[in-house]
Amino acid sequence: AQRVTQPEKLLSVFKGAPVELKCNYSYSGSPELFWYVQYSRQRLQLLLRHISRESIKGFTADLNKGETSFHLKKPFAQEEDSAMYYCALSGISGTSYGKLTFGQGTILTVHP
């Protein structure tokens, strides 16, 4: 069965410091991976996805198939980055096709 693990429930950094939110997955095959974010009093929204290989709000994420990881990184954190971040996986075939499997989430707090 597929699984997404975010080992840190809470992560605190100071403004301007680098930040890395960890995500590991288990899936037999090559999944599609996503990071979703929920800012305070807002709805869950897509931050970025592996397939697009894009940088959004200064965040990047690299898929490491050997380590089955998809860590989210930003070199200089900003206070407005404080939010709940979810890593998610979507299967490309079979019973997991199209539906998202989420990790437990990491609350990022960026202090001034």
Place this chain on the structure above:
Amino acid sequence: GAGVSQSPRYKVTKRGQDVALRCDPISGHVSLYWYRQALGQGPEFLTYFNYEAQQDKSGLPNDRFSAERPEGSISTLTIQRTEQRDSAMYRCASSLELAGPGDTQYFGPGTRLTVL
């Protein structure tokens, strides 16, 4: 334009009552998903539709849960004979295309269900 809407936003009910949660997707969106999120956990897949067809209901926890999307637009998630363990945030999402691994799912604000 308007995003995904859900109603009610908050629902408090007594154990044993039936509840119906509504999701209104973004106009023109083909796929619609339901997720449930317990406190401190990530969203968990329940079911999804392409148009009016329910493609996968493997995440529905038991037969007290059902969902429909009769006209391929608005969807209703119904929980019969609610139990305290059903208390959670219920999230709906829609996507423009047929459900697939690369599509972007747009989420609604969620319905917070509390069963007393």
